[in-house]
Amino acid sequence: MSETLKIGFFVTCLVDAMRPSIALASIKLLESAGCDVTVPSAQVCCGQPAFNNGDIDTAKNIARQVIDVFEQYDFLVAPSASCLGMIKVHYPELFQDEPHYLEKVEKLSNKCYEILTFLHDVLKIEISARFDSTVTYHDSCSGLRELGIESQPRQLLNKVKGLKLKEMKDTDICCGFGGTFCVKYPDISTSLVSDKVKNIIDVDAKVVLAGDLGCLMNIAGRCQREGKAVRFYHTVEVLAGMAAEYPAIGEKWS
Amino acid sequence: MQPHSKQFKSNVTKALADPELQKSLFTVKKGLVENRAKAISLVSDFELLREKAKQIKQHTLSQLDYYLEEFETNFTAQGGQLHWAKDASEAQQIIVGICHKHNAKTVVKGKSMAGEEISINEALEAAGIEPIETDLGEYIVQLANEPPSHIIVPCVHKTRAQIIELFAKHHKKYGYDKPLTEVEELVLQVREIMRSKFLNADIGITGANFLVAETGTSVIVTNEGNGDLCSTLPKVHIVTAGLEKIVPTLNDVSMLSRLLARSATGQESTAYTTFATGPQRSDDQDGPEEMHIVLIDNGRTDLLNSELSEMLRCIRCGACINHCPVYGSVGGHAYGWVYPGPMGAVLTPAIIGLEEAGDLPNACTLNGRCETVCPVKIPLPKLLRLLRVRQFKERKGSMIWRGGIQLWGKLASYPVVYHFLVNIGIRLLSFLGAKKGRFNKLLLARSWTQSRDFPSPQGSTFHSQWKKYKKDHHG
Numbered sequence: 001m002s003e004t005l006k007i008g009f010f011v012t013c014l015v016d017a018m019r020p021s022i023a024l025a026s027i028k029l030l031e032s033a034g035c036d037v038t039v040p041s042a043q044v045c046c047g048q049p050a051f052n053n054g055d056i057d058t059a060k061n062i063a064r065q066v067i068d069v070f071e072q073y074d075f076l077v078a079p080s081a082s083c084l085g086m087i088k089v090h091y092p093e094l095f096q097d098e099p100h101y102l103e104k105v106e107k108l109s110n111k112c113y114e115i116l117t118f119l120h121d122v123l124k125i126e127i128s129a130r131f132d133s134t135v136t137y138h139d140s141c142s143g144l145r146e147l148g149i150e151s152q153p154r155q156l157l158n159k160v161k162g163l164k165l166k167e168m169k170d171t172d173i174c175c176g177f178g179g180t181f182c183v184k185y186p187d188i189s190t191s192l193v194s195d196k197v198k199n200i201i202d203v204d205a206k207v208v209l210a211g212d213l214g215c216l217m218n219i220a221g222r223c224q225r226e227g228k229a230v231r232f233y234h235t236v237e238v239l240a241g242m243a244a245e246y247p248a249i250g251e252k253w254s
Numbered sequence: 255m256q257p258h259s260k261q262f263k264s265n266v267t268k269a270l271a272d273p274e275l276q277k278s279l280f281t282v283k284k285g286l287v288e289n290r291a292k293a294i295s296l297v298s299d300f301e302l303l304r305e306k307a308k309q310i311k312q313h314t315l316s317q318l319d320y321y322l323e324e325f326e327t328n329f330t331a332q333g334g335q336l337h338w339a340k341d342a343s344e345a346q347q348i349i350v351g352i353c354h355k356h357n358a359k360t361v362v363k364g365k366s367m368a369g370e371e372i373s374i375n376e377a378l379e380a381a382g383i384e385p386i387e388t389d390l391g392e393y394i395v396q397l398a399n400e401p402p403s404h405i406i407v408p409c410v411h412k413t414r415a416q417i418i419e420l421f422a423k424h425h426k427k428y429g430y431d432k433p434l435t436e437v438e439e440l441v442l443q444v445r446e447i448m449r450s451k452f453l454n455a456d457i458g459i460t461g462a463n464f465l466v467a468e469t470g471t472s473v474i475v476t477n478e479g480n481g482d483l484c485s486t487l488p489k490v491h492i493v494t495a496g497l498e499k500i501v502p503t504l505n506d507v508s509m510l511s512r513l514l515a516r517s518a519t520g521q522e523s524t525a526y527t528t529f530a531t532g533p534q535r536s537d538d539q540d541g542p543e544e545m546h547i548v549l550i551d552n553g554r555t556d557l558l559n560s561e562l563s564e565m566l567r568c569i570r571c572g573a574c575i576n577h578c579p580v581y582g583s584v585g586g587h588a589y590g591w592v593y594p595g596p597m598g599a600v601l602t603p604a605i606i607g608l609e610e611a612g613d614l615p616n617a618c619t620l621n622g623r624c625e626t627v628c629p630v631k632i633p634l635p636k637l638l639r640l641l642r643v644r645q646f647k648e649r650k651g652s653m654i655w656r657g658g659i660q661l662w663g664k665l666a667s668y669p670v671v672y673h674f675l676v677n678i679g680i681r682l683l684s685f686l687g688a689k690k691g692r693f694n695k696l697l698l699a700r701s702w703t704q705s706r707d708f709p710s711p712q713g714s715t716f717h718s719q720w721k722k723y724k725k726d727h728h729g
Binding site for chain 1: 580616673704706720
């Protein structure tokens, strides 16, 4: 890349609150590839919780905020396929009845990327990290089906020294998170996530990686409740070589 | 049937605690999914077929009035009698009326979801007419006095042991004393019992997979051949079908059939595909003396004129159901009416109303697996979301969630305030959780922590750390 790419980094509300290290790892990777990363402070959320709960007005208000803040950058990059799916796929749906604004929405939709695809497809980044462990990768549904993310994270992970990637069964089946679904229908959610935990244990992975913190919190939470010793990280934390600097999800600082 | 979708949550609790059901659901989750995958892998242009099928159905819907009239003209020209039923009770009256006219005592039935939708068995029984289900799965649920739990495999919730017990109990009266264990023996027994039922029935009722406008033909696909017998042996054949079963041409049927069986059971085609065009003609070897088709609206016209119209493309293959993780954990009865899974979560509230079935469009993770397997590319997650929008607009959802989302939305429009408040909350939570790194009980997240630990936040929010990070790393 000859020109410096100006990246507007969309933190996502979950990463902002629960696990800032995911954003720090993403930014480290982006900067190491020569990108100029800005994190606009006038960002909160993508609006997906409102969108998925039928509150279109709130979803649109939040979407407008994101669109107006991020249109000035070459790319919007976010460490979540779920939020990115909202921006890339559902924002244009939201503004179908506003043709003037829609042009702006589609422009943003065309230049926004989920972090792992951006690192792999656009930056074609070199990975120098080392992670000595057997890991399995969890595909988030929005990544897999809304954005077609499947090979990119696996190819990136295969470049990490010491890392052995093992595929679990039923990678295309939901972990039961589903945003507000997991607290609206906790019994069904628990049934789904228990199946996922079983597949993780069956493949004998020591670490689970994924590109969405929502799925990770859900699966880690169930795994830990079942007393299973598996660790959970966002993929970028491993790629940036930062996994050792932070306790895994749901674990304490030693 | 009387809907009990309102009790969705308690239905779910019951279903999850039923070990026999959980065992049975494995057939759907694994068997049907793998069969489909194998079948479509052998078709080189499956994606193209899906697109074509979508176009055929969409085109038909866009001119449904035209094709319905064309069908009526051609079916009537073949000597058939067409009846229009605006709702379930009208459909019941028409069918019971035909039965009474012929002094019918018994009716043999092929599998029909439209029949389930209009509760035809209950209506016949109330009129003193005995309905006999002849599809093996439907026969089993009829013996068990249960509704079907799947639109393709109605008795999928039943284990073999349960079926053996049912047969032992109900087949004594036919002189079968020895309890059977092998599938072949069980099937043979039903076959023997069924034979005389077919021969003695006054009327046969079937559903329809397609109604062909250009020829006035009604088409059914079956694997047991029972549909053939229902439609040819009795003197009168009645077809119950929803308006959306219309397709323009026989070519369209052959095209859609290629998708239907593969998507449903993973077969290249079903064992039988039966074409019925009017009653017996003078030079026909067999066939009924009268053929009636009851075309059922039951909310379909409203659906066609709504934001959910794409749902009418559905060809009832059940692929969305088989691939739905929610159906895979709770089974079909939890949905509380005729149609389960993703297609049911759209159709049920669309037909019986959101007051009755408000949970169904919400009980979905929006994982989208259903949409990727739908042979007519119905955007099921989008339709489920649109139902949530309707629910929100009509104030039919939970008021607590409604208020919560709106409050949070307000807060989100003031980023400075939002970041300030969230940082305080997060720092407090991370202070409380630091010792263990996670919570196994959280007052405000009990639905989460009832079955999962909740991780402690890392410390302060990212936005509050960002300035410091910038300074440290860039001077």
